[in-house]
Amino acid sequence: MVSTTSRVKQLFALCALALGAAAAVPGAASAQAQPWRPAKPVTVVVPYAPGGGTDTVARAVSRQLALIWQQPVIVENIPGADGLIGTRRVMDAAPDGSSLLLQVPSIALTRYTPGLRGIDPLQRLLPVTAIAQASxxxxxxxxxxxxxxxxxxxxxxxxxxxxxxxxxxxxxxxxxxxxxxxxxxxxxxxxxxxxxxxxxxxxxxxxxxxxxxxxxxxxxxxxxxxxxxxxxxxxxxxxxxxxxxxxxxxxxxxxRSVNWFGVFAPAGLPAHVAHAIAAALREAVQDPDVQRTIAAAGAEPVVNTPAEFAAQVRQESARLGSLVQRYPLEP
Incomplete structure (x- = not known):
């Protein structure tokens, strides 16, 4: 037979566990409910020289992201090697959300470029979202x-x-x-x-x-x-x-050619971070000043999910790959 004292001790232990669980669950739920934000400044790499549509869109969106995240968001132009030098900077970066890349469909042609054969940036990047498109x-x-x-x-x-x-x-x-x-x-x-x-x-x-x-x-x-x-x-x-x-x-x-301006991150970025970045960009492009800048660049806002953008990248990669077989990039 179990003594009365033992039963009382068991009841106290069960109550303590229940109270601990009740206290822990709301905290965990609250932590999960908090959207991801970068803990340090974010760099958005534009792998082309300043002055083009990619650069214009990057700067407009980055200003708004800085307000949303309460962190500096710095646009860095790193041209060279048909966009590969800047792209590689993000390929090699830590997948923590602090390094992002703004690219265009031309990224799918890197592996066909003379002197760069065998290098496919899309294998080491995660599509996050498109933010605009333009002809x-x-x-x-x-x-x-x-x-x-x-x-x-x-x-x-x-x-x-x-x-x-x-x-x-x-x-x-x-x-x-x-x-x-x-x-x-x-x-x-x-x-x-x-x-x-x-x-x-x-x-x-x-x-x-x-x-x-x-x-x-x-x-x-x-x-x-x-x-x-x-x-x-x-x-x-x-x-x-x-x-x-x-x-x-x-x-x-x-x-026919429609350019998307797409955000990529280093492969390995956690899914919840990718979705949080896409959500912040969706909010950023709602800003009237951002919309005016995108419109002045001859573009229109188009924000999608990481999965939708990944499918868009695959589709465009297949289309361009078919064309380059007929019209090689070699001189």
Whole structure:
């Protein structure tokens, strides 16, 4: 038989356990309910030179993230090697949410780049979310005597001097190679630049004649009359350029291209941190100033989940991989 004293001791022990559990559970639930925030300053790497759409979007969103997280969010431009130098900085960083990368679909072409074969950044990065998307544009120097894509092709076909197409990243290089091949411009030359600002400057001077480039960097020059938009490459006309036809409307529908501006983190980032970053970015792009900046860059906000963005990256990677087999990036 169990003594009365033993029973009393057992009851006290059970009560103590129950009280301890009751005290512990609310605390645990409260801790889990707290959204993740960075414990130190965050760096957003833009692997291209300042001045392009990627840089513009990164700076607008980072300012708002700093307010949301109550931590400095620093944009760092690290161009070089077709975006790989800056991208590698994030690939090699600790997966703690303090190092993020803002990239474009060109990242999927790194493994096809001459001199970089076998290097696939997507294997060592985690897609977090897209934050905006924009069509590219076919832009020419205003000194060119053409106003449509068809006129540009005809001009280059008969010009005494070879036409030159300037590229800003692997995607624009791929599109330029495709354009030269499909428009049968055998004498045209594709010139590779390290950043958007450089190619825009040479377009203004007519040192190169045409480029597939982002809308943001070319727009001020078009408004000043030194550059001319011939077409945009999205599924519909860009809101900021309603008078400019799409490539499909211009008779060159094969040159469809929609740029997403996507956030990546080092592989190994915990899932709850990735979702928290995506949620903060979703909040950031609701800010009116951020929306105005994105719109001025010829883009529109598009925030999705890590899983949705990962699927988007895979889809675009497959599309670009198919194109690069037909139009290699090699000179």
């Amino acid at each position: 590219n544009a076919i832009v020419v120097s205003a000194k060119m005597p053409v106003k449509t894509v068809a006129e540009f092709v005809a001009y280059c076909g008969r010009a005494a001097q070879r036409c030159a197409l300037g590229t800003t990243d692997n995607q624009s290089r791929l599109m330029s190679n495709q354009f030269v091949a499909e428009a049968k411009l055998a004498d045209a030359v594709v010139v590779n630049y390290r950043g958007t600002s450089a190619v825009v400057a040479d377009l203004v001077a007519n040192n190169v004649n045409m480029s597939f480039t982002g809308i943001a960097a070319a727009l001020p020059h078009a408004r000043a009359g030194t550059l001319r938009f011939l077409a945009t490459t999205g599924d519909r006309r860009a809101a900021v350029l309603p008078e400019v036809p799409t490539a499909q409307e211009a008779g060159f529908g094969a040159f």
